[in-house]
Amino acid sequence: MSISLKHLTKHYGTTHAVEDVSVEIAHNSLTAILGPSGSGKSTLLKLISGLESPDDGTVTIDGEDMTNIDPRHRDIGFCFQNYAPFRHMNVAKNVAFGLKVRKRSSSEIDTRVKELLALVRLEDKAKSFPSQLSGGERQRMALARALAIEPRVLLLDEPFGALDAVVRQELRQWVKELHAQMPVTTVLVTHDQQEAMEVADQLIVMRSGHVVQAGDPLALYESPATNFVHEFLGPSTMFLGEVTRPHDLELVSVYDGTAKGRITSIVSLGFEAQVTVELSDNTTTWVQLSRNELSKLGLRVALLVGVRRRADADF
Amino acid sequence: MKQTHRWAVRGVVLVYLAILIGLPVVFLIVKAFQHGFGPFWSQITQPEALSALLLSVEVAAIAVPVNAIVGVGAAILIARHNFLGRRAFDTVFDIPVAVSPVILGVALVLAYSRIGWFGAPLARVGIMVLFSPLGITLATMAVSLPYVLRSIVPVLLEVGTEQEQAARTLGAGRLRSFFQVTLPSIRWAVMYGITLTIARTLGEFGAVLVVSGNISGKTQTLPIYIYDDWDQRFDVLGSYSDALILALMSVIVLGILAVLRKRERKLRVDLA
Numbered sequence: 172m173s174i175s176l177k178h179l180t181k182h183y184g185t186t187h188a189v190e191d192v193s194v195e196i197a198h199n200s201l202t203a204i205l206g207p208s209g210s211g212k213s214t215l216l217k218l219i220s221g222l223e224s225p226d227d228g229t230v231t232i233d234g235e236d237m238t239n240i241d242p243r244h245r246d247i248g249f250c251f252q253n254y255a256p257f258r259h260m261n262v263a264k265n266v267a268f269g270l271k272v273r274k275r276s277s278s279e280i281d282t283r284v285k286e287l288l289a290l291v292r293l294e295d296k297a298k299s300f301p302s303q304l305s306g307g308e309r310q311r312m313a314l315a316r317a318l319a320i321e322p323r324v325l326l327l328d329e330p331f332g333a334l335d336a337v338v339r340q341e342l343r344q345w346v347k348e349l350h351a352q353m354p355v356t357t358v359l360v361t362h363d364q365q366e367a368m369e370v371a372d373q374l375i376v377m378r379s380g381h382v383v384q385a386g387d388p389l390a391l392y393e394s395p396a397t398n399f400v401h402e403f404l405g406p407s408t409m410f411l412g413e414v415t416r417p418h419d420l421e422l423v424s425v426y427d428g429t430a431k432g433r434i435t436s437i438v439s440l441g442f443e444a445q446v447t448v449e450l451s452d453n454t455t456t457w458v459q460l461s462r463n464e465l466s467k468l469g470l471r472v473a474l475l476v477g478v479r480r481r482a483d484a485d486f
Numbered sequence: 487m488k489q490t491h492r493w494a495v496r497g498v499v500l501v502y503l504a505i506l507i508g509l510p511v512v513f514l515i516v517k518a519f520q521h522g523f524g525p526f527w528s529q530i531t532q533p534e535a536l537s538a539l540l541l542s543v544e545v546a547a548i549a550v551p552v553n554a555i556v557g558v559g560a561a562i563l564i565a566r567h568n569f570l571g572r573r574a575f576d577t578v579f580d581i582p583v584a585v586s587p588v589i590l591g592v593a594l595v596l597a598y599s600r601i602g603w604f605g606a607p608l609a610r611v612g613i614m615v616l617f618s619p620l621g622i623t624l625a626t627m628a629v630s631l632p633y634v635l636r637s638i639v640p641v642l643l644e645v646g647t648e649q650e651q652a653a654r655t656l657g658a659g660r661l662r663s664f665f666q667v668t669l670p671s672i673r674w675a676v677m678y679g680i681t682l683t684i685a686r687t688l689g690e691f692g693a694v695l696v697v698s699g700n701i702s703g704k705t706q707t708l709p710i711y712i713y714d715d716w717d718q719r720f721d722v723l724g725s726y727s728d729a730l731i732l733a734l735m736s737v738i739v740l741g742i743l744a745v746l747r748k749r750e751r752k753l754r755v756d757l758a
């Protein structure tokens with residue numbers, strides 16, 4: 172189901188949480204709303220779900236105006252940042268909740284719950300209570316509960332925010348596979364650009380309540396509309412007054428560079444190295460090199476070098 | 487040194503408790519049974535004593551459920567809704583614990599006497615509030631009003647609204663959300679509040695004395711009957727015996743309270 176947001180606006184007192192946002196989210200896409208904290212991304216998600224109502228603008232799902240429809244009638248699967256499990260119910264009862272509301276027969280509910288628990292790999296936890304689950308398990312339970320109602324749209328608020336790095340990585344991969352296996356229009360909110368680039372096939376970048384740019388991740392990475400998007404989506408540095416990616420620069424001999432300068436530091440991160448250069452115009456830039464390049468060039472601090480854009484850089 | 491210090495503190499606390507509560511209760515038990523079980527039993531089975539006990543239980547049977555329902559409703563209003571005058575509304579519930587029960591009793595008399603604002607129209611249709619079980623029930627409800635509310639509000643705030651929102655996105659209406667999500671998550675706090683309300687209801691003296699008119703066998707609750715034995719009839723054995731019964735009821739309530747507190751603590755650990 173496609174989602175269409177038009178001129179959505181939400182203010183809290185004097186805070187403009189969401190300001191005139193218009194954006195289209197394609198059917199069965201996996202879209203990430205990306206932005207720093209306070210950019211309005213979670214509010215936008217709540218507006219789509221109906222848990223918040225907009226001061227202005229419309230929410231349309233699959234051509235149907237949903238702006239004034241109560242969230243309970245929107246058929247939306249919403250996963251909260253802290254998962255919001257029903258703590259007094261076991262995993263199976265949590266997952267069954269939406270089906271019971273829809274008055275399905277108990278045999279149908281049983282089968283469906285079993286299927287869903289298998290899907291999220293929690294078959295052996297059916298009788299456990301949320302307090303007995305790990306963070307990743309709670310997250311998967313919340314997903315199963317949301318998917319149980321066969322939602323038209325799945326909304327995930329910072330789905331991996333509260334998990335440790337390893338589980339996070341696993342779950343990202345898993346969500347992506349799940350989406351491929353069971354396509355449903357999914358919107359997730361994150362402040363982590365790497366997460367967004369890895370999981371999503373569409374990005375919406377937000378800043379102080381506005382959508383700055385939307386599109387597929389690679390296009391945004393390669394042709395960011397603003398310096399903010401450029402800086403937010405990946406490593407960036409200033410070179411001759413322009414924002415650029417440090418891996419699009421290279422170090423050459425003093426005579427071959429478009430600018431020259433002196434190396435002030437070399438930080439080796441294993442597979443890559445960051446070389447900081449103070450240019451002759453007193454600006455500083457940094458260049459990302461592979462380990463091979465670093466050893467081939469024989470660089471050291473205080474050496475005079477030339478800096479230029481790589482020939483294959485996308486400009 | 488530290489060890490002795492700790493024992494000294496414990497000793498002081500124990501002596502303090504013994505002087506205030508322990509010894510008087512022991513004396514009460516000894517005195518109630520000083521002539522053996524027979525006289526004790528005949529005291530507590532006197533018709534007036536039994537009717538006082540029955541009235542106390544009847545009043546509690548009405549006051550406790552009413553205050554539980556009002557308490558839960560008001561707690562949800564205070565913790566989940568924002569409205570003009572919420573603070574004032576919140577504060578009103580503290581009046582019964584802040585002012586003396588006697589003052590509440592006097593205020594009820596002013597309002598419900600035959601010439602009072604509410605009392606006059608009620609008297610015209612033949613409803614007598616004062617000097618009747620109805621007045622006693624009203625006075626008891628007034629003094630025990632805040633306990634359920636005060637037990638629930640902090641738990642409601644701690645649990646937060648996310649579970650209720652989740653229920654809503656899953657299609658649940660307000661009633662289902664309340665009974666299947668909100669109420670289960672505050673159930674121990676509700677039980678705790680109800681237990682406190684029972685304890686307060688059974689023991690209430692001041693407000694009830696003012697509105698009841700103290701008619702033996704008709705408008706005497708157990709605490710008032712005990713006081714009458716002591717003060718009016720000079721029947722010390724009677725007052726000791728019935729005081730012991732009242733104390734026993736309170737001990738049972740306290741026992742329930744202790745179990746609930748343990749449960750609630752476990753619940754809080756689960757929440758963390």
